Amino acid sequence: MANPPWSPARTPAFWILGGIGALSTLGVIGLTVFLAVSAPRAAAVSLPLAVVFAAFWLAALLGPVDPVERRPVWLVAAALAWGASVAVAVGAAGGYVTDLLLAKAIGPSFAAQWGPAIVAPYAEEIGKGAGVVLVLLMGRPYVITVWSGALYGAVVGVGFALAEDVSYALTAADDVLPDDAGAAVSTLLLRMAVPGLVGHPLFTATAGAGIAYAWLRRDRSRRHRLGVLAAAASGAALMHAVVNSPVAAGATELLATVPGSSAMAGYLLVVTGAAVPALRWLQRTRRADARALLAGAAALAPAAIRPEEVPILAGVRTRLASWWRIRREHGAETARGAARLSRAQLRLAAASVRPYRGYAPTGPYGPAPTVQWWLDEAVAARRALPQAAAAPPETGPDVASGRATTAVAVTTLAAAVAGLLCSPVAAVALAGAVALRWRRGRGRLATTAVAAAVAGAYCALATVLVNALFG
Structure with missing residues (x-):
């Protein structure tokens, strides 16, 4: 007798998450309605803006950031709902109790100054981390890679940020004037931009990647997996503490005394410096997991995905560079055919690991219909391409492109660092980044310069926003 198809309703995590999530969602909806009734104009402006912001985050996470794996809508919705309901309730309750204990143990002044940096990271990250664990347990067949934990963790964070930003915005609407829509929008925009990314x-996402690593990487020792989990959880709490700490505010006040400096330069320098290791680790995790999935699909269907195409398909930048090369050398029509092939290859890789109607996508009776469909589509797209356009480039993505590119990269990097301290210079840094990409720079220094230029431009935009809202 065949085993019944897998269903999330047969997992305890489904009922735990559903029950707790339903109760917490009712509480959050009640609080939002109460705040909206007290400030209807502010709510009418702030709520749609917050929803657009959350939709932008989700579109980025489920699209360019995660091009290989396809996420089930119900699992993404569960992660988003947990972050916007249960995690907020756990963070608020735990933070309130811990803040009282901190005030009694050390003093009210210390709790008021350092409480957000000490209490909030642990109370809120525990609530969000529990949601990541339940989501991964509920969608076990869909959790294939460590990057899955990072992505569902990011979705939980989006839900938490959505609820928290709306509550702060509606509370700020009644601080000075009754139902002040301008104050609500200013608060909401500021919280979206700073700390932003x-x-x-x-x-x-950092904590979720650690949870998934400890769960999935059975090829590593238990000590190593628990060490990665502890490092990821501690890193998430540390980044949260830095964002809330008086150190970031003190750096802002210190650099504000320098003539011509950006208003938010000190704050962004502190919080970005703490986040760089996590961003780097997540980037490497995403690329490694994408390569592993694509390599498995290439072994399953060598006619659709060639081994030499795996490194190109695994990265967003490498795919775009390959598409522009084909467009430049063979024309727009051939480039559209190459884009069709890449899309079919990515969908094939996703379908080859995603359950089909509760069963494994591949088995003794052949591949699932979705796998076969994308396999045929990839083969047809490859046949429609000229042989020269279908071949990968001879130079890899990490090969430098000459002394001129290195000179532009060094200049861009220097201008970007200066742009962090002086807003007008950020325009020069951004122009240098554009010139660098125009020359198709591919070295590590080029990538660093582009990242620094983007950081400088972001600092300038945050400064303009702060000056426009509160200047």
């Missing part, structure tokens, strides 16, 4: 999605 270095916020709750990154915190929970």
